[in-house]
Amino acid sequence: MHWRAIIRLFGLLLMLYSLSFLPSLAVALVYQDGQWSVFLESLAATLSAGLLLWLPNSHRESELSVRDGFLIVALFWALLGVFGALPFILGLHLSLTDAVFESISGFTTTGATVIAGLDRLPPSILYHRQQIQWLGGMGVIVLAVAVLPLLGVGGMQLYRAEASGVAKHEKPTPRIGETARVLWSLYFGLTAACALAFWLAGMTLFDAVGHAFATVATGGFSTHDASLGHYDSPLIEAIAIVFMLAGAVNFAIHFVAWRDLDVRAYLNDPETRVFGLTILGGSLFIAASLYWAQAYADVGSSLRHGTFQVVSIMTSTGFGTATFGDWPLHIPLVLVILSFTGGCGGSTAGGLKVLRVMLLVKLGVRQLFQFAHPRAVLEVKIGRRVIKEDVLLSVWGFYVLYIATCLLLTVAMMAAGLDLESAFGAVFTTVNLCGPGLGEVAVTFATVDPVVKWLGVFGMLAGRLEIFTLLILFMPAFWRQ
Template identity: 50%
Template sequence: MSTDHPSVRMFPRMQAALVARTLGIFLVLFSAALLPPLAVALLYSDGEADHFALSLLVSLAVGLMLWLPTLKYHQAMRNHDGFVIVAMLWVAMSLLGSLPLMIGIGLDPADAVFESVSAFTTTGATVIVGLDDLPPSILFFRQEMQWLGGIGFVVSAIALLPMLGVGGMQLMRAETPGPMKDDKLTPRIAHTARALWILYLSITSVCALLYWIAGMTPFDAIAHSLTTVSTGGFSTHDASLAYFDSLFIEGIATVFMLIGGISFSVHYLVWQRISLRPYWDSPEVRAFLAVVLGVVLIATLVLYLEGAKASPGEALRYSAFTVASVITSTGFGIDDFSVWPTLLPMLLIFISFVGGCAGSTAGGMKVIRFVVLGKQVGIELRRLVHPSHVQPLLVGRQVIKNRTLEAVWAFFGLYVGTFVVFMMALMTLGMDAITAFGSVATCMNNLGPGLGETAGNFATVSDPQKWICALAMLLGRLEIFTLLVLLTPGFWRD
């Protein structure tokens, strides 16, 4: 074959080997993630051990088939390769993660893939009804998938096995949310990933311990800590945290959801300096907490004044938990906010678009983008009064480059456009406007509960609509560009 053939120019054989090798390593590592639910199945004798063993073998076989033939290839990774690997990895993990759900509890392919994508993207939307009756190993597996998706599987791999050569800023840039993707905590990317992973594991362990002290069983404490810090929102009970009816548990969840919604780079500075000062020094964290406090105040007043809650204290309890759950895209519930009075259901859906801080486990468009645009609006207003006014765009002490500002505007435009396309697609397939709006919002923002028919779960949604929602969840988690860039002809020509 001539080297001028289009397929060779688009994807050179040597680079294809690099992609296959790296993807194979990740899938071998993913098969190891099936060992904990397999151990839970054996511990509880719930009948799922064989199903997890089979799923593990399939994942391991696929990974080895990609890895072993490409062992001798060691090339430098380009940005192009990072985008391809991350996109293919998330799709592959979602498909392999659906296997235990199909062969274990008998979900059909659309339901199983939807549940798996929802888990890994930490969306928390579910098609399963009857969680209280599921085998413990299946419940644990759902929680574990969200925990891995929260930090990002790429970060985990780079942190745990840097000697395999799968590291690189290209992979971190493709998977990490937020507009400032080149920020590193330490000079070496492997050390950065390891610091993030240790911090993530430590916070999760503290959360689990507190849940246990508050009255959860050890199983529930561990399971819910995995989906609290990852802001995933899956629960082991249909009633979510309302099952426990505990103010103590709700308080712990609120605190750790907010921790998950704050950048782990800031947590790292707090940890390193043994000081809370970095939280205050971060303009993004201050803006995030200000939005939380403002919306909690509004929700408390409306719930009490409209008679939805009997006392100010009860109104505060429900509003604080729900606002923290929604803005961090966790999706835990102690009440159905879709039936709250007046403006509250739509207000809560709208703050899910804001989401948490860049570099956190939360979804949404990220607070820093709104901070940047707010600063830009202020500059433009001053220019209307003083046309010759020149002022750099500052966020804290950092000057925002024009390239970053352009990327923020492009992201907003693409986000809105993609949202409209998905909403129109769902409506074309028969979904009403309110449900379609809430479903796309909850999927792209990786929130969980929607509005209308999907306020509780997605069990009644048709299979074609589930596939669309699954794609929306992936686009939201990878912030659209990582997947859509693969569809541009220029990406494959360069």
Template identity: 50%
Template sequence: MHIQVIFRVIGLMIMVFSLTLIPPILVSLIYSDGALQAFLYAFVINLVGGAVVWFPFRNFRGDLKIRDGFLITVLFWSVLGLFGSVPFVLTTDPELTFTDSLFESVSALTTTGATILTHIDSLPESILFYRQWLQWLGGMGIIVLAVAIMPMLGVGGMQLYRAETPGPVKDSKLTPRIAETAKALWYIYATLTAVCTLGYWAAGMTFFDALCHSFSTVAIGGFSTHDASIGYFDSVLIEAICTLFMLISALNFGLHFYAWRHKSVWHYFKDSEAQFFFFLLFSTITMASIVLAITSTYDWATSIRYAIFESVSIATTAGFGTSDFSVWPHFLPFLLIVTSFAGGCASSTGGGMKVIRILLILKQGFREIQRLVHPNAVIPVKVGGKAIEERVVSAVWGFFSAYLLVYVMLMIGLMATGIDQVTAWSAVAATLNNLGPGLGEVAANFASINDPSKWMLCFAMLLGRLEVFTLLVLFTPMFWQR
């Protein structure tokens, strides 16, 4: 393992990360919101901190191996989460503890959207901007951004790409070179953000709100500049725009690349994962609309409106809100939280286990039923008419088992700190799935839960963002053996 090279790259990335504080500094200057000093100090701390890490190892060169890729990926997300918390620690409005500052930073970078902040409407504009700016940076992954500039840093990036890219099949690339792939994805990502901003602005948001909400919409993060989230605007048009871009961002970005390259949209309708994704959404929306209407929670038109937005928001793991779904009748709160376990499609900005994995698990389960009837038959698992390799099917089952085991252990850990079962269940789901809102005490925010639980939930956010195995592999003895 090339420890010196790893520290050199981490130091460089911390220094690059310090530059991301320049936009909130400019926002603070424009609005004179009183947070300028905190961001200036944070900029100096991050820049100097990165230099201190980089300087002793500045002359080391070398290619990253697979194990190096896993280690540097985890360190990037955890270290940048730590340095991202510095402005929150230094600001006096809001006045946060270190634990709360770290929680907010990690939640933003992992695009979870779980917050410990209250009275968001009255916070300084630069703080509001910074939260959603972090979500935008984390949306496609700071590691993928690093891959695009890795040639300038003198190290290879393929190992990082494989370690960070979500989904069960990590070796497929859109372009022959990994740097070109990363740049292509970022062009698409930036274009979607710009179009989303213009859409919100035209629909009635201020430009500041439009820009901030476009960051968290395309990143599927869910942070808002208002306590009432998207519900603050009470606009069907804004909700429709938000719903559209949540759906686009939850689809595989490879499909967007294909649409851009070939000027065609028909492949969206032919993709098996996209088809299953929309089937899940349609089923959830239908059930939610019917239950809300027949229980007289809302009239039919309002039921359909809220059911569409909340179902898409929770299922894609965005976490925006127009209505408090936690108080909806019967099984609806539970149903919506469960949909977040599927989350978005592979290679999207969504969280959860990814739709393709759920589809493969269902197909594998159906195959086992068929084998009971035809025990000697060779029945491949197919997606889109193509047989899936057995190693991929086995890997998906392994991931599913690890995901549920981690979920149960974290839930027990939270309950051991005194948190009730409903809150613990939903808090782990909200963080492990990178969703944001939960039920019980964490329906509105996570401010009231204890510090040990917040640390466990920070770990859950990193596990979810790195899809469990990338982080868990570091805790195995085999990883550290020479």
């Protein structure tokens, strides 16, 4: 480990991050909500911490190894989670547990909350909360498009071609800096378009920007307790659907579509295609179930609520417009399965990712065929590309660790006092970065034991870091030279 170089980097990062309190400070001053000192103190504390880390190590710049990279990625979310919690402690007087939970939930773009009474919160705190999600989204598209494919986390090496296509001039060493700049331009453009659309559809400018932050990042935080249900507007829901989907598609594909000004980029990508068809099929199935069970009187309402819920859960955004309470019992289960499937790789979405689920299904079918025709040589293909066996095994390893993490977290949460449904709900919603759970945590994590909240923090970090990147830090082999 190049410890001092890592510490130097985090010093720089914290100093940079401290600037992100400035917009919140501006909001506090404009809305005169009395919170300006909170953000000034947070800024000062973060800047000082950054300087303290940086100064003694300012000359220790050095080449970082892959192992350093793992540590940096994992600490990045944990560290920003802690400093992003400052305004919740200083402004809302939340406990350390609650403040860190809320902040990590933001940075990982999960959107689970411990705060009730959002409508009465100071605007600057609300803004800070939305902005955390947006910054978390910025972090993750670079992680997912440029870093994970190189590390080859659980099949992510399949995205290498897409990743190297983003930086204009392909070079042996991937240029993460240039890739990041291109991705962030796209991300910024999508956010601006989303905010504009929300604003034109009738939101206040404040709400439009805040919800755009949470939509494109597939985060799901809202400035209202009733989430998007607050507006009861089909138009706003339709806009949210478009931009949630945009946030859950591989940003490298966005880049190609934008560069060539050609939407066929989406249709040509097997993962995006299957993602779209699953959203379509899932929406029709849920809408039909709702209509059949007479949860809604007309076809239109069934389609509206069915589609919104499917998109919101499968993209791992977690905006709500309706409660599941009156819905037929098998619907929540289908939504949970879609949540595990998740969005596309290289996006801000959580879950296993569509491509991995495609490989799972294709391998299951292949083994069945192989079994019927023992001598046939059958390949697993994605589009026209043949997937090698080591990649398949890599995806399998990912899958095993994902399931094992979920099972152990569920047992631990039950031991900490949750019932089965709530524990499972808390686990699927944190690990898949979704937001709303089931049972006791259907709406908020406010009432659960602190142990459950810390387990949730672990779940969110594990989900955001694609399990491997977090678990590897707990392996002695990683720390040995």
